[in-house]
Amino acid sequence: MRRERKKIRERGKLKLSRMFQKFEAGEKVAVVREISLKTSIPKRMQGRTGIIYKKRGNCYVVQIMDNNQEKKYIIHPIHLKRIKNLK
16 A cells, blocks of 8 residues: 655645635535545545635535536635636
C-alpha cells in the first residue's frame, strides 16, 4: 500500500485562504483532499468534480456523480477547489 505524501515545500502548511473560501450554490468544484487532516472523504472521491448544492454549517453539500448515481457529500471547504468556467 502506497502512502500519499505532500510535496516537500507544502509540508506542515494549512492554507488559511483555502480553509475560509466561500462558494455559492451551483458553482463547480473539484475534491482535493488535504492529506494532513483526518477526513471521512473516501479516497475514490479524490479528483472528482461536483456542484455545490448548499451550505451546511462550516461545510458544503456537494453533488457528485458516482457510477451513474447522484450522491451528496458534506465536505469542508479546505478539501474543495473552485473550477473556473471556460467560455
